[in-house]
Amino acid sequence: DIQMTQSPSSLSASIGDRVTISCRASQTISTYLNWYQQKPGKAPKVLIYAAVNLQSGVPSRFSGSGSGTDFTLTISSLQAEDVATYYCQQSYSTPSITFGQGTRLEIK
């Protein structure tokens, strides 16, 4: 199975900060990489698909980049409502779909 490793596991940032979360695949996955946001007690919500595409309805402060093995989710200006856990997911190696372990984002 392809292992997905996110870093950091948790981070604390201030409102208005630029925040980046990394996701590394154990082997190349082209751009078959999605990002999800999960707020406490809620189901995950897709933010970015195919590494760089913003899902409809998602604020433009969210962006994704990368290809191959290294990917980044960026929040350009952190808002209070962005407090959540973020997961990456690879869809290259079907049927062995795998998620990263998650990155918990808090407000400082």
Added chain:
Amino acid sequence: QVQLVESGGGLVKPGGTLRLSCAASGFTFSDYYMSWIRQAPGKGLEWVSYITTSGNTIYYADSVKGRFTISRDNAKNSLYLQMNSLRGEDTAVYYCARDAVGELRPTFDYWGQGTLVTVSS
């Protein structure tokens, strides 16, 4: 609007069985591949199973292969997960999720609210 509503979770003893259901509405259910994804308490997301539109192609995670069975009834707009020989490590919230892409490279664009399965004696 798209809605996915899971049901059927609960407390079951190790070795027991449970059948989860997911009722879909707001879209043409028969046009979409579907998956079950679970999340153990305080843990991350784990993909469980995947089924194509007709049900002809099905995949399982190794952790559930041989114990769980995914199925769908397109006439009833419903997805199911039959879970047998349950173990403590199967304790989790189980989500059904729609695959937006449908090319066996899933992006899960809609999720249900989840149903909690607790396996304990």
